[in-house]
Amino acid sequence: MQLDKISRNILSILQQDARITNQNLADRVGLSPSSCLNRVRKLEQAGLIGPYLGVVDLAALCRTVTVIATVSLKDQSTDAFRAFQQTAEAIPEVVECYTVSGSFDIFLRIIAPDMSRYNKINDRLLDVLPGMVNISSHVVLNTGKPFRGYPLDELLDS
Amino acid sequence: MQLDKISRNILSILQQDARITNQNLADRVGLSPSSCLNRVRKLEQAGLIGPYLGVVDLAALCRTVTVIATVSLKDQSTDAFRAFQQTAEAIPEVVECYTVSGSFDIFLRIIAPDMSRYNKINDRLLDVLPGMVNISSHVVLNTGKPFRGYPLDELLDS
């Protein structure tokens, strides 16, 4: 599916304001509400956009600790990898998980109520493949730039 | 502000489905639409929820490279820190930035159209404080678990 300027614009707007009304969206992209809705539906069906998330201000809600953990596996077999990753992703406090190249690493972002809870999660991860996992924990001191969507303008031109 | 079960539930639901209608939301939390809307407004005004983001499937849209970069500053003065961070956050392709403890590191998530574009961004970051910055780049091979909200149930009980 090759997108024209209008559909890109829709994605861009919806990405940043998922609760905009269809009428406003239609205005902003220069379409009638019906056509606009039509496009949004198609974009959703094509899987190009959605789900829609509300950003919760966790810091305002309760005390938490965010940790960025880098993981190295001594046994880099596919099985070991999968075992670790499955366990990690099943833990609700592990909110993000990436497999990365370079040093066969895994990056995790973990949210815990406090350090002692984080410790437990850490232990749980270490126990998956005893002695084969090296986890380096980095406590987040400050969120300089939280994720707020992709730079579609920059990316879609290329 | 201390939240009761209903408001927590609202946050939890909105976090995962920002485009739910107020009527549906009201049903799910067991309130009338008017009361429900009232609560949502208060939560928004209190800054506990919002903005609302649409998740775009970047992989389906265009080819991109995601890199997780870990940054060490040799000069760990506040000024150097701030200078680097400001530059980094101003780059659209840097979609996420965390200051972390442990080894006075910064974590960045960067999206680029391709490697050569990433290289340019990398150079730009290195040039902020010449010779004082060490960037280690990790190309994302696989997104095991994309961020889809916080585990409020786990966190708010504590």
Added chain:
DNA sequence: CATACCGCCGAATAATATTCGGTTTAAGTT
């Protein structure tokens, strides 16, 4: 007990979403 304050509900109204038929546009074909 009064009073005041919340938060709730339900009804009325305003705004929005959604459907649908008819029309335009664009591309490909003869």
Added chain:
DNA sequence: AACTTAAACCGAATATTATTCGGCGGTATG
């Protein structure tokens, strides 16, 4: 250029939803 076809558009009608507002309890306070 005229024709054909498919896709996308628009506007009006309808359905659904959001929003406002008055009134009704609960509950805390004096």
